[in-house]
Every structure is written in structure tokens, then in C-alpha cells.
Amino acid sequence: MPGITREEVAHLARLARLELKGEELDHFAGQLDDIIGAVARVSEVADQDVPPTSHPLPLTNVMRADEVRPSLTPAQALSGAPAQEQQRFKVPQILGED
Amino acid sequence: MTVTDLVSYEDALASYDPVMGLEVHVELGTKTKMFCGCSTELKQDANSQTCPVCLGLPGALPVVNEIGVESAIKIGLALHCEIAEWCRFARKNYFYPDMPKNFQTSQYDEPIAFNGYLDVQLEDGEIFRVEIERAHMEEDTGKSTHVGGAAGRIHGASHSLLDYNRAGIPLIEIVTKPIEGAGARAPEVAKAYVAELRELIKALGVSEARMEMGQMRCDVNLSLRPNGTETFGTRSETKNVNSLRSVERAARFEIQRHAAVLSSGGTIVQETRHFHEEDGSTTAGRIKDNAEDYRYFPEPDLVPVAPARDWVEELRKGLPELPRLRRARLKEEWGVSEHDMQSILNAGAVDLIVATIEAGAPSDQARKWWMGELARNANETGRGLDELPITPAQVARVAALVAKGDLNDKLARQVIEGVLAGEGDPDTVVEKRGLKVVSDEGALSTAVDEAIAGNAAIADKIRGGKVAAAGALVGAVMKATRGQADAARVRELILEKLGVEG
Amino acid sequence: MTDIIKLTAAEIAAKIASGELTAVEVTEAHLARIDAVDEKVHAFLHIDREGALAQARAVDAKREAGEKLGPLAGVPLALKDIFTTKDMPTTVGSKILEGWVPPYDATLTRKLRDADVVILGKTNMDEFAMGSSTENSAYGPTGNPWDLTRIPGGSGGGSSAALASYEAPLAIGTDTGGSIRQPAAVTGTVGVKPTYGGVSRYGMVAFSSSLDQGGPCARTVLDAALLHEAIAGHDPLDSTSIDAPVPPVVEAARNGSVQGMRVGVVKQFRGEGYQAGVLQRFDESVELLKSLGADIVELDCPSFDLALSAYYLIAPSECSSNLARFDAMRYGLRVGDDGTKSAEEVTALTREAGFGDEVKRRVILGTYALSSGYYDAYYGSAQKVRTLITQDFEKAFEQVDVIVSPTTPTTAFPIGERADDPMAMYLADLCTIPTNLAGNSAMSLPCGLAPEDGLPVGLQIIAPAMKDDRLYKVGAAVEAAFVQKWGHPLLEEAPSL
Ligand SMILES: [Mg+2]
Ligand SMILES: [Zn+2]
Secondary structure, three states: OOOOOHHHHHHHHHHOOOOOOHHHHHHHHHHHHHHHHHHHHHHHHOOOOOOOOOOOOOOOOOEEOOOOOOOOOHHHHOOOOOOEEOOEEEEEOOOOOO | OOOOOOOOHHHHHHHEEEEEEEEEEEEOOOOEOOOOOOEOOOOOOOOOOOOOOOOOOOOOOOOEEHHHHHHHHHHHHHOOOEEOOOEOOEEEEOOOOOOOOOEEEEOOOOOOEEEEEEEEEOOOOOEEEEEEEEEEEEEOOOEEEEEOOHHHOOOOOOEEEEEOOOOOOEEEEEEEOOEOOOHHHHHHHHHHHHHHHHHHHHHHOOOOOOHHHOOEEEEEEEEEEEOOOOOOOOOEEEEEEOOHHHHHHHHHHHHHHHHHHHHOOOOOOOEEEEEEOOOOEEEEEEEOOOOOOOOOEEOOOOOOEOOOHHHHHHHHHOOOOOHHHHHHHHHHHHOOOHHHHHHHHHOOOHHHHHHHHHOOOOHHHHHHHHHHHHHHHHHHHOOOHHHOOOOHHHHHHHHHHHHHOOOOHHHHHHHHHHHHOOOOOHHHHHHHHOOOOEOOHHHHHHHHHHHHHHOHHHHHHHHOOOHHHHHHHHHHHHHHOOOOEOHHHHHHHHHHHOOOOO | OHHHHHOOHHHHHHHHHHOOOOHHHHHHHHHHHHHHHHHHHOOEEEEOHHHHHHHHHHHHHHHHOOOOOOOOOOOEEEEEOOEOOOOOOOOOOOHHHOOOOOOOOOHHHHHHHHOOOEEEEEEOOOHHHOOOOOOOOOOOOOOEOOEOOEOOOOOOHHHHHHHHOOOOOEEEEEOOOOOOHHHHHHHOOEEEEOOOOOEOOOOEOOOOOOOOOEEEEEOOHHHHHHHHHHHEOOOOOOOOOOOOOOOOHHHHHHOOOOOOOEEEEEOOOOOOOOOHHHHHHHHHHHHHHHHOOOEEEEEOOHHHHHHHHHHHHHHHHHHHHHHHHOOOOOOOOOOOOOOOOOHHHHHHHHHHHHOOHHHHHHHHHHHHHHOOOOOHHHHHHHHHHHHHHHHHHHHHHHHOOEEEEEOOOOOOOEOOOOOOOHHHHHHHHOOOHHHHHHOOEEEEEEEEEOOOOOOEEEEEEEEOOOOHHHHHHHHHHHHHHHHHHHOOOHHHHOOOO
16 A cells, blocks of 8 residues: 655645655655655554544543633734734735635 | 526526535634634734734644533534534644634534534425534634735735734534425525524524624535436535525525536536625635645644533523524514514514513514614615614614604604714704604694695695695695604694594 | 852752852853853754843842742753743744744743743754754754764754753753653653653644653753653643642652562563664663562563554654644745745745755655545554554553663764664654653663763653653662762763863
């Protein structure tokens, strides 16, 4: 089953918003193929009837009361912004949904 | 806008059977956001209600708002759902600048509520059962403003500005099972479902569910299949249809559009569509291809939610009377038709009328003002009835003034106009505008005498038995008194003075 | 005066409390040491001279005013650059956050401040804590004070190197797959990964949320315990934080003993890939434990063989999602915004420029493992392995009080040796990873030098969840016995810088 192609890596990079260069694609494709080949061992247990563990602790129902806590000031919120305008985060044009 | 081919609605239904799925997002009315303590108050300064958590700053972690969970359970119970004994949050991964973490904290295969139904009543009184697939908890996104393009549209914009005050506000997403068997009434069912759901949410007190403010948003998924077949067709997903009327129009439009495509031998593309209020049309959005992969996985920063059974039962006991049953009761009490009750519901007037009656107005008066003058004003100004700057108590006061004879209908309308214009409460408006009915018999008598003298020919007709002609004289008196006379009393006086029996 | 830097944290605190030393003197001595050696070591990414001295002056003022001082008041500390600090940049070793000064303090940062600990600065690390050598830092590697051409471990190599070079008596690390313990092992220092949920993660930049855990690094077991106690405890801002009293770690560290304890040795923690000298020192440690009164129990934990594979699916999966927020919109680096590019393009260009190779590899790997079609085989199976490992631990802890193993299969390797061989690099965490997957606690402490290269070897002690005190009880006994045997702490054998 394991094995990953250059095309798959390119697709994954797009999903992950990484503008990989051509030589990087080749380099990573080879390395990832090795890694996936090795870690694919886990599927040995795929058919075993054991519950998956998503959380290392058996905690449930950790909730907070619906009480307002102080927010950051807008200046603090925007303090790391690469660009801002009108007290808002200024970002390049957004494609897609209208 | 591209011109879309449509077939007539009747022709569409003659060949095809619509299947609908409705996804409604409700913004909860909690004081704080779903995963942080930032206030949810609307219309505040940009980015003034943000913190490391809802800005998705590195290192910040979410903590669940217990009222968010409680509200979700209440909604689930009111929709006759099962409540999960154990469920988790999941991350829905996709990049979008309005989503600070670039994943939405949501629920995936373990929703908190599932397998329910909502009975909705159609205009002719028929009850239609809409099956509920699930209701789950998630969070809202921030708001973007697009700058440099036409009318704030995304296309052609040079850049966008982001305000994250809304990011993280709790949402409950309610998803129906495929709605089958509604046939030609599918659009009506869609509208009735959303209206009923809105009433339910409001009755539960978990949200004000104002659609015009985005507190309740509906996506309409629709597909057609040839009549008599079972397999669903390919669906379109019309996003953000944000009024009851639009829900109905969007469903109708899509039925006509799908039918046109299918009957001309085309295929429906699975895509999102945008609804346009101006003409009720939809246009193509994003194509849902395989590139979309949300890579859901259990949110590791939050622990599972396992609502205790006694808590769930306690919440069940506290549920209010279901809106449909309450409306049936009110319909009886008020003595109105099914159709009128539906109109009242659609106008969002049920609670306002009830409150007005509780404030002392007779039910017919309360209905008359909210569904007449006030509904008109709300419509003209693009507001919800409950957003008008007039309270049920003030409407009740106007009704009381009419009942006392201090106002006639015409004056009452002016009083309401004054209240809406911010001139004060009804009594203040009456005072300031000098709107009292002229009840000074002497002045009225003089005005009647003058009217008779000035309209001798009409007066003669009346004397001659044409009582109906009195209307013209009443009109003259009303004009002379700038509408402030009691028309009934004026008529009495005219007939009296002309020696005719009324 | 030069000896100030050789003092333990406990000794410094005592001397400040008694007035023998001022906090300012202590801070200045450490700042001077940093000035003298950090150019070579490169343990720090940021030094907060002013802030540290201000904090020290405040401690001295408190003492003069007769206020009671906490057990670590005035003790300098090196903070891993993964915890947010309001007054210092927080870069996580990445270009993508270069110069970012967070508008908030991590809970751990706040606790350190509340304890009057003097934060000297922020330490170097593998970018986003991904690595075992600190070579993945965007700001250049850190040298191992035992041999500056070798790696100090990772991801917390800056913290371990700061300790081993006497730049700070205390440091903070984070451990997702061994990033506290492995650096401790290869630098001859002590590091503890507390029970998951024992130390708040709020304000600790996430790598893999279900595995990450902050913890203490020090030169002695007692110092680690004092720091552990200062940073641990329930935090309502972290939903995965345990709402229970902190295990009595300081008391345990002061009362080291293994008398009558059952100590497990897991058969899966040796074999191919283990350096002979490492195994030799480990076997001697087991003998030492026996001589101190412990019963040794052989254990079989078959699922541990799958731990590394499970880890390299779970950690990348979670990180691919955690790191999505670095999109050039709200903070950090922005590349390519020339007015013609879309937000989407700018995000992709920025992530390409701002992330290093290892981060990119793991983000892609994680994106893959979570993809529809692969989820069940990879992520889903890895979570099952996690369950099996937890069950193996549970069975083991029915038979023993603690488990011991080498911390890492080899001693410090030369910088550059595994830099572009991810699989070789991953093997460094072979013994540490099972604990992260199961969420229990573990410690690494020095157990000697490997005969073949004269470099430190770490002994790992593993305890059940919320039994962190056992680590200290056993660790203190082992440490005392070794120091007695060697005649001095192991670090004394390190070449002077
Ligand atoms: Mg949703
Ligand atoms: Zn917030």
C-alpha cells in the first residue's frame, strides 16, 4: 500500500498551502516515500478490535462558565499584524467565495 | 449576471421530484464565545472583542462554553433528537483568512444531537414532518470587508480587511435528512421549516435567531429525480439564504433551473451557489471536487463531552411549550384562521402580539397594529418587527387610547409614526403633535353647522332621505378639524341637525 | 564569585534567602557567563538582560522588605522559545515568527514570574520543536558543551546546552517525543517530561497537542523537582490540564530511595541501533539499582515496536493542523504581498519561505495521513497503536513501580551527520516516544560516559501518570549513588569552554 508519488506530494503541498519548488518536490517525494514506507507498519493493527486513543487522558466535560473575560485591546490584537487598516487586519485580495 | 434557463415550475414538477436538504446555522446568544471569554455583543469596535484564543495566536487553547453545550442539548431535545452520551469536537481543516486557526472547531461523526424531527405546519394546515439528521456545535468565522472592488464584492477587490469580533461565536448547525415527498410544496416546506425552527430557537431562549442579522443562516441543498424513481440526483448547495422568503424562492428557482438542465439532457454540477435577493436567482460558486478534503480529526485540545443523563433529563423537563402547539392554542384563543396565523408567524409577530395582549390590548387590536401599520413600516425600512423602536406596551397604550375614544385610527397611526420617529412614548406624541380627538361639543357643533352651510345641496339630499350622502359632510368636518374629530360623533351630529334618523 | 554559576538552583535560592548572595549578583554572574560562552554554544536566541536584572532587583527588594521568598526566588532560568512572553520575542525557532512579540504570557511564563524566577532569555530549539538535534532551528544550531561539534539534542537543545555550559541553573523544555529527555541525556543533565496534563500548555506554541508537555530541565534531580513544582498544576485555560494536586515531587527528591521498589526493564528497549557504550552504562545502572535494594523485573511490551511509527503519524497529523494558522494574515512573516497576489498565494509563498525542511516534511506527511482515504489506515491505526501502548504500560505498571531504559540509543552525534536523513534522526527518540503516546511521566538523568566516545549517557525512568514523584524518588537515589561513585557530578568532567 505505501508509496507516495511526486504528484501526490504536489497535491498535498497545495492543500497545506506550501509553494514548493520543483527540486523540493523531488527531494521530499523521495524522503516521504521512505518515511511512509516505514510508518505504514501501523496498519498491522488496523483490523484489531481496539478503540483508538485520541486523548492520552480519560478526561471529559471540561467546560467554563459563560462569563466575559477581558479581551485584548484592538492595538494588542493587531500588534503582530503584517499590515492593518481601519483597526482591521489588512490582507491581500481573497479569492473564492463571494 | 449570467442568464439561466428555467422551465416553468409546473413543467418542472410534471417531470421531476425534488429532494431537499436544509442546513441551518444558528448563532447562540451566549454572553461569551464558544471557546474563549470574549464578549459576543454585536456592533462593537473592530477587533475589540478578541483574545489569543479567538485570534488563533500561537499557544492559545480553547475551553468549551458550558452554555454553548447546554443550548445545543436544548435544541437537540426540542427537535426530538437523541443526545450523545459521549461525543467529541473535531477540527475541520481548510484555509480561509476569516478563520484564524485555518481550521474550524466543529463536530464530525459524533454530533451532540442526532436523529430527530420537526413537525411544521403548511399554510393549509397540513403537518409535514421534517426529519433531522443532526445538530452539532461549532464556531463562527470573522468578518471580511472587501476594499477596492464594486460594492464591497470580493471580485475586483484590491485587498480585504478582517475583523475577528465574530470569530468564535458559538454556532449550532442543524442538518435535515433528505426531505422527500414534498413535491410541488418543497419550497413551502423549506420556508415553513425555517420559520418553525426560528420560532423554536427563540422559544428556547438560546438565540434571538434574527435572520436579517445573520444570527440564523440557511443553506438549501436541492436535487431532482425523475418522478417515480428512487435514486437522488446530483445536488446544488445554495449558501446563505437569509430570509424566509428567500428560502422559498431559492428552492423554487433551483427546481426550475435543475429541471431545465436535466430536461435538455444536461447534468447538474455539484457546486455551491449564491442566492441573489434582487431577482431570486442563484449563480454558480465553487465546484465541489475532490480537492476539497477537510481532513477532520478529533480536536486534541478539547476533551470529549459526555452530557450526564440527569442533566439531559433536567433540560428536557425545562423545555418550553413547542411553538407549533403554542400557536395552535393562540389561534384558538384569538379566533383567527390558519392562514392568518401563518402570516403572523412569518412576520415574526407571535411573541410581540402576545406581549401586547399581556400589556392590556385586546387581541384583535394587537394583531391589527403589528400586522398592519407596523409590519408595513418594518418592511419599508428593512427591519424585523422586533427591531422597530416601539414596545408592545406602547402599542397597547395606543390601543387603549383608541378604545377610550381619545384617538381614532387615523390619529393612532400618526401616534405610532411619532413613536417610531423617536418622538417619545404615545402620550408624549399625542401631546406634542396635538393629536387628541376633538371632543369639545361646541366646537364640533360649529364645524358641523359650517359644513352644512357650505354644502347646501348635499344637506338637502340628506334631508330628502339619502343618508349615505352624510359621508361627504363627515369628510368636510374631518378636514376642517384636521382629522381630530370622532367621525362617528360627527355623523350623529349631522343627522341630528338635519332631522334624519341614522 | 566565579563559583556562583556552578551552584545548584536550591543552593542559589538558599543563599539569596539568607542574604549571602543577592539576586542581582547571581543574575549578573550568569549574564557574564552567557557573554563569555554563548557565542560558541549558541544556547540563546534572545537574552533579556534588562528584564532579568529588573526581576532580580525586585527579588532583592522583597527580601530587604522582609517578605517571604519562594523556593526559587532569584534563581535564573533559560526559557525555551516556545512559550509566549509579553516582553520578549517568541519565535519557536522559526523564521515565520521572527520578531513576533506575543501580546500575552503563557501560563508557565506567568507561573515562573509569580515564583520570582529570573528569566534570562529564550533558548534555541528545533523549529516548532520538530527535531532531535536543534539543527532545525532557523537561527543556526546549538553546540553540545561536551563537544561543540556535536548536537545538544533536540528539540530543546538550547535549554540543555544552557544548563551544561553553566549559563543557567534551570531551564524549561517541552517534550513531544523526547525533546526534554533526549537533550538531557546527551548533555549530562536532568530533564523531566511530566504526566500529560500536569503542566499547562496554554501559551506553549503547539506542535502536537495530544503529545506536547512542558517540563523542567536542571543539573540535579532536586532542582528539577523544585522547578516542576513551580510550573505544574491545574490551569482552567487548558482543557487538558489535570485538576488534581501536583504529585509531591520535591518531597520525593529530598527522600531518594529505591529500597523494595520493583523496577522494570523492557525487552523492547534494546537491540539493533543501540550503541554498545550506552547499553553498558544502562546495564551498570540496573546493577546499581539492584545494589540499592530494587527488585528488577523483566517486561515485554510488544506494542512499543510500533511506537515510532505511530508517533510519526500522530505528531505530523496534529502539527499539519496546528501550524495552519501561520498564514501571513494576522502575525508573523508575510512574503510576496506586492499588491498583485491573492491571500492564498501570499500564504503559500510565506509558508514556503518561512518554514524549514523538517516542518514542511511533517506538514505534508500529516496532511497525507489525515486525507480521506488514508485516515483509517494511518491516523486511525496509529491511534489504535496508542491504545495498545497504553495497555502495555498498564500491564507493566501492575508488576513494577517504575520502568528504566536508556534515554536514547546513542550519545550525541556530530552536527550535520543526520541533518538530511530524517529516518536516522527519528531513531533518537526510540525510547522516549512510548511515554508521550501513553501520557505518563518520565525522567532522564546522567548515568555515566560512554567508554567509546566519552560522551554522556542518559538513564530514563518511566512512571505511571500522576506518579511523577516516583521519578524523583528513584532519580534522587540513583543520582546520589552515582555522584558518590564518581566523586563529583558528571558535568564536572565536561571540558571547560
Ligand atoms: Mg458547519
Ligand atoms: Zn476570544
